[in-house]
Amino acid sequence: MSAIFDEKIHQTLADSKLQLAIFAATGRLMEKRRKAVNADACPDYQELRTQAHEVKRHTIDHLDYYLELFERNVSAHGGRVVYCKDGTEVADFVLGLARQRRASLIVKSKSMTTEEVDLNERLEHHQLESVETDLGEYLIQLAHERPYHIVAPALHKTKEQVADLLTERLGVPRETVIEKQTMIARAVLREKFLAADIGISGANFLVADSGAIVLVENEGNARLTTSAPKVHIAIAGIEKMIPRAQDLAVFLRLLGRSATGQPLTVYTSFLSGPRRGDEIDGPDEFYVVLLDNGRTKVLADREKRESLYCIRCGACLNHCPVYRKIGGHSFPWVYSGPIGAILTPQFLGVNHEPGLPFASSLCGACAEVCPVKIDIPKILLDLRSDVKKSEEREGASRLERFAFRAWAWVMRHPRLYEMAGMAAASLAPSRDGGGWVRSAPSGIKVAPLDAWLSQRDLPSAPAKSFRQLWRERR
Amino acid sequence: MSREHVLHKVRTALGRSTGQPVDQPPPVRLNIPAAGIESRIAVFCERIEALAGHTHRAASLEGARSYVEGVLAGRKSAASNAPILRQCGITALPGVESGVMDPVALRALCASAACGITGADYALADTGTLVMLASPQEARLISLLPPVHIALVERGRLLTGLDELLSILPFPAEQTSSMVLITGPSRTADIEQILVRGVHGPGEIHVVVV
Numbered sequence: 166m167s168a169i170f171d172e173k174i175h176q177t178l179a180d181s182k183l184q185l186a187i188f189a190a191t192g193r194l195m196e197k198r199r200k201a202v203n204a205d206a207c208p209d210y211q212e213l214r215t216q217a218h219e220v221k222r223h224t225i226d227h228l229d230y231y232l233e234l235f236e237r238n239v240s241a242h243g244g245r246v247v248y249c250k251d252g253t254e255v256a257d258f259v260l261g262l263a264r265q266r267r268a269s270l271i272v273k274s275k276s277m278t279t280e281e282v283d284l285n286e287r288l289e290h291h292q293l294e295s296v297e298t299d300l301g302e303y304l305i306q307l308a309h310e311r312p313y314h315i316v317a318p319a320l321h322k323t324k325e326q327v328a329d330l331l332t333e334r335l336g337v338p339r340e341t342v343i344e345k346q347t348m349i350a351r352a353v354l355r356e357k358f359l360a361a362d363i364g365i366s367g368a369n370f371l372v373a374d375s376g377a378i379v380l381v382e383n384e385g386n387a388r389l390t391t392s393a394p395k396v397h398i399a400i401a402g403i404e405k406m407i408p409r410a411q412d413l414a415v416f417l418r419l420l421g422r423s424a425t426g427q428p429l430t431v432y433t434s435f436l437s438g439p440r441r442g443d444e445i446d447g448p449d450e451f452y453v454v455l456l457d458n459g460r461t462k463v464l465a466d467r468e469k470r471e472s473l474y475c476i477r478c479g480a481c482l483n484h485c486p487v488y489r490k491i492g493g494h495s496f497p498w499v500y501s502g503p504i505g506a507i508l509t510p511q512f513l514g515v516n517h518e519p520g521l522p523f524a525s526s527l528c529g530a531c532a533e534v535c536p537v538k539i540d541i542p543k544i545l546l547d548l549r550s551d552v553k554k555s556e557e558r559e560g561a562s563r564l565e566r567f568a569f570r571a572w573a574w575v576m577r578h579p580r581l582y583e584m585a586g587m588a589a590a591s592l593a594p595s596r597d598g599g600g601w602v603r604s605a606p607s608g609i610k611v612a613p614l615d616a617w618l619s620q621r622d623l624p625s626a627p628a629k630s631f632r633q634l635w636r637e638r639r
Numbered sequence: 640m641s642r643e644h645v646l647h648k649v650r651t652a653l654g655r656s657t658g659q660p661v662d663q664p665p666p667v668r669l670n671i672p673a674a675g676i677e678s679r680i681a682v683f684c685e686r687i688e689a690l691a692g693h694t695h696r697a698a699s700l701e702g703a704r705s706y707v708e709g710v711l712a713g714r715k716s717a718a719s720n721a722p723i724l725r726q727c728g729i730t731a732l733p734g735v736e737s738g739v740m741d742p743v744a745l746r747a748l749c750a751s752a753a754c755g756i757t758g759a760d761y762a763l764a765d766t767g768t769l770v771m772l773a774s775p776q777e778a779r780l781i782s783l784l785p786p787v788h789i790a791l792v793e794r795g796r797l798l799t800g801l802d803e804l805l806s807i808l809p810f811p812a813e814q815t816s817s818m819v820l821i822t823g824p825s826r827t828a829d830i831e832q833i834l835v836r837g838v839h840g841p842g843e844i845h846v847v848v849v
């Protein structure tokens with residue numbers, strides 16, 4: 166584990182207000198989901214999950230076919246598909262188009278894919294104003310932060326912090342009433358929508374048989390982004406594909422329920438091509454940017470390919486005991502929680518943060534709630550072994566290998582094993598009164614042991630070992 | 640840009656070759672429950688009200704008009720070109736502008752109007768959802784920019800739910816560039832998970848079943 170990962174975790178753990186905010190918000194989202202997927206509210210929930218998994222598997226296994234089908238259908242409706250291999254290509258495309266159209270203001274609706282490639286920063290670097298319009302994303306942008314959660318980006322901000330932020334960045338009088346804060350943002354953003362030259366959205370789904378993108382939201386900012394400006398650019402990862410519009414009957418129901426407990430979100434937009442000849446309003450130009458940025462690498466790995474089935478509902482974050490303690494900003498990349506723990510090493514390489522696949526108790530809650538049934542714990546285990554293999558290649562784990570060899574040797578010698586156990590128990594008395602061992606005994610200073618215990622508490626050793634109890638029983 | 644590059648990488652990763660055919664996808668799963676029109680209307684209204692929307696069942700065109708007249712109270716409003724609005728006499732109500740076909744003029748109207756009045760192509764009972772297809776009759780912005788949205792739904796247009804919609808409209812893109820499902824008023828819970836209505840879209844929604 167890197168020092169920075171460790172440090173961020175400890176910062177989050179030490180901030181009691183933040184702990185409460187994460188705990189309360191994720192708890193509420195869990196509760197809402199639970200009510201929306203129980204047998205009364207959604208009798209066929211498990212069948213929907215199975216169907217979603219099967220449809221995603223089929224699509225991802227034949228992704229080249231569906232990409233080309235999608236592309237043909239987008240063109241047939243007057244739009245254009247642009248393939249990009251990385252963030253630089255995305256930025257180049259947007260910048261080029263903005264220059265041609267003499268655009269200076271871009272409005273954006275929430276998109277994790279553009280976060281992934283730091284699109285806002287790249288555009289601002291070229292004097293293009295790019296404004297986030299989802300309320301949470303807007304606040305995050307004002308604060309120059311990264312989303313804390315893939316569904317609730319400003320989950321960690323209190324209304325007092327929002328008040329300070331709005332006063333500082335917009336120069337408005339301090340306002341702590343949430344309704345009024347929302348209306349301040351609405352007024353600022355409304356002006357932006359009406360003045361913007363280009364709207365950039367993400368896409369929750371790409372529908373191959375229609376050449377359409379689907380956007381799911383509650384605020385209406387995605388509708389405005391895709392309807393008001395003359396140019397609409399949707400930016401999505403290639404894995405967002407589904408074969409047919411009719412598959413939405415399954416995916417939309419799962420997404421809303423899993424994310425926020427809503428049977429359907431307030432707005433679902435199904436968009437295909439620019440405004441048609443006789444339609445009254447809508448954009449004149451429609452582009453879909455299909456981004457690789459590491460996805461084809463994941464695709465090549467049969468075992469872990471299912472990581473690409475994710476529909477970004479956020480349920481695995483809310484249910485993860487690790488995310489609920491260490492929060493979103495401890496994670497080394499834009500995707501946090503269990504899905505972040507499996508995507509980050511696959512996109513950026515296991516060495517980007519070798520500690521990440523190990524930051525899990527493997528409790529399995531993520532796999533249980535995942536609407537597309539991604540086996541996250543299994544993928545985490547695979548990644549752990551990838552980390553170890555890479556460390557071995559670099560000869561970095563010599564000490565660990567030695568420790569495990571010694572352990573194996575002790576295990577093969579029952580007498581020694583028993584004596585070692587007794588020695589360890591007597592050396593590690595519980596010293597916090599609560600029956601937990603939280604640090605190594607003062608006389609013993611072994612760096613790896615300290616590091617190990619800095620992340621974990623051990624129950625104190627029982628008075629009698631299992632072997633002793635066993636002997637007495639007989 | 641990188642079209643060939645990306646497609647090539649996808650094919651290599653999957654071990655597929657250019658133009659290789661695909662297996663059948665899993666069969667579509669659509670579940671359409673049987674529900675009579677009266678129960679559909681009842682569920683529809685119940686769902687919308689649960690989302691803090693307002694509903695009204697109008698027995699006649701005049702009934703629809705007088706409900707809408709009450710909501711408008713003479714305020715400046717934008718009405719779509721849906722035939723039912725004219726039939727009801729809503730387009731003739733004081734303060735109501737309709738028939739605007741120029742996108743720039745329409746946007747200006749919607750940005751300053753208190754209410755937007757539209758029809759609805761379909762409605763989904765089990766979620767309390769309006770289905771709006773962009774067309775010469777319906778612009779996108781009328782149901783989006785004004786703070787109040789009033790929609791008239793003809794009872795024959797009321798479907799059981801999303802599955803039925805997708806079974807009668809398997810290819811929405813063949814008909815329109817934009818199909819929007821609207822389920823209740825615009826809302827956010829981005830600050831401390833406190834629900835606030837009307838953040839970007841209309842915070843108040845009235846649905847009249849005719």
Ligand code: SF4
Pocket residue numbers: 423474475476477478479480481482504531534535536537538539
């Ligand atoms: S991995 Fe599953 S639970 Fe987690 S965000 Fe993706 S779809 Fe949702």
